[in-house]
Amino acid sequence: MFGCYKKSIILYCLHRIADERTVYSVFHLLNGKKSSQTIQDAFLFQLTPFFRVYPSMTRLQFDQHLTEMTKVKWILEYEPSQYRLTDLGREALKEQLKKQPLPVNLNGWKYHQLSVVFWERLSLLVQVISNLMYSNSKYLPIQRKKETHLWLKQFLQDTKMDRQVLAQKVFNEVVDCLENSTSIQPEFLISRLTGAETIGLTKEQAALQYSMDQDYFELQFQSILHTMLSVIKEKPVQLPLLNKVIQSAETEFTMTVSAQRTEELLQQGFTIEEIATFRKLKRNTIEDHIVELALNKPDFEIGRFVTDKNVAEIAEAVKKVTSKQLKHIKTIVPHAPYFEIRLVLAVFGDSL
């Protein structure tokens, strides 16, 4: 008996980081901690889909899962806070993923913020249109945030459509968005929507209705939202109303505020040393920010920080070692600072 899907995800992540990080880097990833280290790890080990998929999981619950999995000998704590999968664990994971595969369109890193706003707006919009269609004016909005209410008011004012037309268009767009993606089950999302006559299901109820554990349902639900978001971004012209739903909810990319400040100063021409002195931060911290920038900005210029020669040598070294642990790479290119190795991994990590 597997218990819950969170365990599969933890196992999967442990499998990916393969001895190179402590187990808590997995916790921070699933929790969505916005630290440079967590962000780098997410990219380095290709775990970005799972960034912040379980934001409300507590450390206590996480430890509980570890204890349980240790007890059944799926994982082994070979050094304090360092866990690895046993053969039994690998088998269990394989078995589990066969039964309940990882949702394919999950993209926690890209959409963890947007999907929250998207759901709040979409569910309220649907409820409001439904009550308009049923000519029911006395109901309680299912979403409680004032911003969401204000947004809706604005949305209705801007679209200025007859209710029938609006309802039909929203219907068409949602169907269009969901219908052509083969790997999702739209009913998971639709069953959670509230209308004039039926109130939507809670996550717990929906999971029960579709006979799956709540953690797995949560991921499936997220993956539907992420699918919709990528479809909307792919063809905004065909989906004008849904595109409007995500407008002004966009956060360009997800960087820490501190890293954004560093970016501004870099653009003004300051050096790492100068920024560190100016901001009263350690040099290390500024370097973390720059690695974060490298991960986030497609147009990041590595040449400013690493010479072409070093880039080539480090890249060569990365290919030679099987591990992504920095110290192993460093033994091959002892003259390259860790910072440069991290930058090369950040920029070329996937292709190496």
Place this chain on the structure above:
Amino acid sequence: MIIEEVLKERFGYSHFRSGQKEVITTLLAGKNTLAMLPTGTGKSLCYQLPGYMLNGQVVIVSPLLSLMQDQVDQLKINGEKSVIAINSFLSFDEKLNALRQLNTFKFIFISPEMLVTENVLARMKSLNIALFVIDEAHCISQWGHDFRPDYLKLGYIREQLGNPLTVALTATATSEVRADIIHSLSLQDCEQIIYSVNRSNITIAVEHFQHYREKRDRLIELAKRLQGPGIVYFSSKKLAEQIAADLKQQGVGNVMPYHGGLEQETRMLIQQQFLHGQLDLICATSAFGMGINKENIRYVIHFHMPMQFESYVQEIGRAGRDGHPSIAFMLYSAGDEMLQHQLIEGELPDESQISLLENWLNEQKPTLQNVTEFEEELSLICGLNEIQLRLTLDYLKNCLANGNDFSVFSSKFKNFIRERLDSKKSKIEEMVNWIRSEKCRRLQLLDYFEESGQQQMNDCCDHCGFSIVPFERIEAENTESKHKEVNWKERLADILLKKREGEH
């Protein structure tokens, strides 16, 4: 316009419920009023309706943020847009904005701690207040079960506002508490409108158990037998969840837990599902019920006893608002009161925490002026939880405002806490005595609220005798057919396009 017309036009009702009309006409005659109306009789209408007939604003002081939100929602559902709630949920900017436009709102809800801040009070003074409403007025009294130190200042505030026409509302208050309310608010020539707490359509039954296990089994049996909808009250979130899960496993479908620890969206959905008849049973903590205007709740079961009669009467009063026969069960197993004792101790700081506070005060004394900025520090240093912190801060602020000497603060505060603890403990004892007694439950309850009993009625209580048969469900619940597979597109069409299966 006569008030029945306003009732019909604004609220869509054709009749008043008991007490409402009397309170409203008294207020419209310009008399200050203290109204005690039992739960479920629609107290809020007593200020909403006169609000529409009076020129000026209605200011409603409400002790609980959730209660305030519920009342705002109700007004908005009825189409009233000119309503605002001023409380700690507002951001700094929102608060500034709200204060600036305060005179444009008809109904202004405000928490007592907001009202006492100087700039808010100054702004309130400039309004034309037609009616000043004190909701849950028993909070004013130290003898009340829900004393809020902030409420003590309402008398002063009322005076500052030029003694506007005032109505104090409560569902349950002994004569001692009522005297306190009138005195604190200095309500001269106050009209008291007191309605019985008795709800004659609710049968009251108490059952005793030796062990927790037996009690749990009985609850499951009752949930299977009784005609819903129903509510089961627990004092523990964890148990509410656990039993809800047990009930599901036992085949009692359509049951969900509800407590303050759930995500907001989940709470909203469950509450709405219950109102829409999609759920038959809620396993709840006392967080559930405020603002639930559901007429046809058929039973309320207490799996844990409440801390005092006032809460008990409110909670069972959620049943049978439509006037049809309903039943309240109290399930008691020996030692249940221990949990209540633990809970009240958790609400109050203990002696060691107060000593830590004393040390901290001694260090800060020369400079301490504004306690608010030390909230976090205080809660860390003294290990205070949220409820304890609120109470401590209230007391401390009072002390500062009165220029009290800190050297006696700690002994005074300890005394205050001891008194609160004793009073709460004796309220629990009263409940336990009631549970153990062999006299008519109803007469004893009425006696507690200083009402005289009425003649013998049918299905009164377990001591007078009642039959459970009328409360049983006629058919077994059908859980099978409810989850019939509906194609997602059809469901979406049903929601958005009002198209049923087969109609397109």
